[in-house]
Amino acid sequence: MGLVIVLLNAAIHGYDVLADPFGWVLVLVGLARLPVRQADTLRTLATLSLVVSVVVWFPGARDALNVTDDSLAWAAGIPEVVTVIVLAHALAQAAAAAGDGDARRWLLTARTLFVVVLLLPPVVLGGGLDTLVTVAAVVGSLSLLLVILLLFRYAGRPWALPEPAEVG
Numbered sequence: 001m002g003l004v005i006v007l008l009n010a011a012i013h014g015y016d017v018l019a020d021p022f023g024w025v026l027v028l029v030g031l032a033r034l035p036v037r038q039a040d041t042l043r044t045l046a047t048l049s050l051v052v053s054v055v056v057w058f059p060g061a062r063d064a065l066n067v068t069d070d071s072l073a074w075a076a077g078i079p080e081v082v083t084v085i086v087l088a089h090a091l092a093q094a095a096a097a098a099g100d101g102d103a104r105r106w107l108l109t110a111r112t113l114f115v116v117v118l119l120l121p122p123v124v125l126g127g128g129l130d131t132l133v134t135v136a137a138v139v140g141s142l143s144l145l146l147v148i149l150l151l152f153r154y155a156g157r158p159w160a161l162p163e164p165a166e167v168g
Helices: 001-006 020-031 039-057 059-068 070-076 078-097 100-127 130-152
Strands: none
Touching: 001 020, 001 078, 001 130, 020 039, 039 059, 039 070, 059 078, 070 078, 070 100, 070 130, 078 100, 100 130
């Protein structure tokens, strides 16, 4: 649910009332019990994403990044994108280990889309392809939407559930 808050934007006087930092706190809560080998890495990346989102939540900081250089705004989003890449990869590995081939393929597709999302802005911005800036933003939003849908779809799968607590 945290990534839903990160995806959505409801600005009032420049402030996003669906604050991304709150979304990242929810992501961290969800990651706390996720049974994947990369759990520590994911928590570190999500914490970094939380810290960055706190800074850029303030309109002055966000505007300064956008006005100074578009590549700075892209760089501020790197922790978020890398977090989602590692999350999709980790879940794809868990699905593969459980023999869930369809889930593995979809999660790897989402991971690949996010690698494109990570690499597309430097090509667009560095190559002066300003007409593709909107395309890059749409690809990023749709990729995050795909990941969110996959997370909801696979949340009840045994390989995505935390290990039962030991009794006694």
